[in-house]
Amino acid sequence: MKKSNLFGLVIALFIALVGIGVGLLFVLQNIRFNLIEEAEEGTDLEKHIVVLGTYENQLFLKQVCDGARNVCSDYNATVEFYVPQSLAQDQSVDKLFNYASFVNADGVIAYLQSGSENVKGIVNIEGKEIPIVTTGTFDPNSQQVSYIGTSYWELGRVIAEEINSLLKEKGQVYILCRDISSNPNFSNLTTSIQVNLARHGGIKYKNVTSLEKQDINEFLLHPETEYIAVCLTEDDTMNFAQYINEFHLGNIKNLRVLGVGSNELSQSYLSKGIVDELISIDPEKIGETAIREIFEYINHGYANSYIAADIKIERGSK
DSSP states (O other): OOHHHHHHHHHHHHHHHHHHHHHHHHHHHHHHHHHHHHHHHHHHHOEEEEEEOOGGGHHHHHHHHHHHHHHGGGGTEEEEEEOOSSGGGOOOHHHHHHHHHHTTOSEEEEEESSGGGOOOOOBOTTSOBOOEEEEESOOTTSOOSEEEEOOHHHHHHHHHHHHHHHHTTOEEEEEEOTTTTTOHHHHHHHHHHHHHHTTSTTEEEEEESSOOHHHHHHHHHOTTSOEEEEEOSHHHHHHHHHHHHHTTOTTOTTEEEEEEOOSHHHHHHHHTTSSSEEEEEOHHHHHHHHHHHHHHHHHHSOOOSEEEOOEEEEEOOO
């Protein structure tokens, strides 16, 4: 073979190899670009929301979490339930929020047991604020973007309706709340109950901080009269239920107990017939609303600061 022909063949092979290399590089670049694009899209689409709180409110928060999961697909989000599984594993609210920051959550739904918890703002690994939606006890000093809780006037109206439904226009009501004088919310609540009960002339009522022995004797001495003890807080509901249980007062047929709350112990008293009715805010609706408010804040930079939650009524078998 002549040198000129050999040289031409080498040149042709070189050009072919360069063309193949360029083509392969182009294909690989396209594949790499597509993979990066898909990863970035996946990152944008999968937001991470954490539902957190203490063990005492585990049952309520599980329902909040269920509600959040009902709508999370609308926002391409996942919802993590981060609540201690036992009292021994319980943690402070601060530590629970530290966890949300550690896992770089995009949003938090939290239950506050009391106004003293005073939630501070938390940030992700980039130093950006993580939006927090709270329920339970309202704390104006906490750095939440939204609070979903009770309209006390509406709650009072619902309680009054339930009282009348049980008493059928005639009976005696004891409104138990240790915080009536010190908490303006409960003052509003009791006023609402009284205003709405006033429409039913046969129902008498009075506010008390506790039921005394003479009150119990009155129930026994007047079996023809129907009595209702209304507990306005979760703590009062559980304390009064424990009192009934401890002193075996459940056999007083003309006494009914209407309580507030939805934690595991309250539910236990309802199932045992110690408490006749439980009134609470609807936890699943709270979860659904909280997700919407978090993404309203993420997408637009604002959310409704206060939302009145739907009210839920659970009746026992008695």
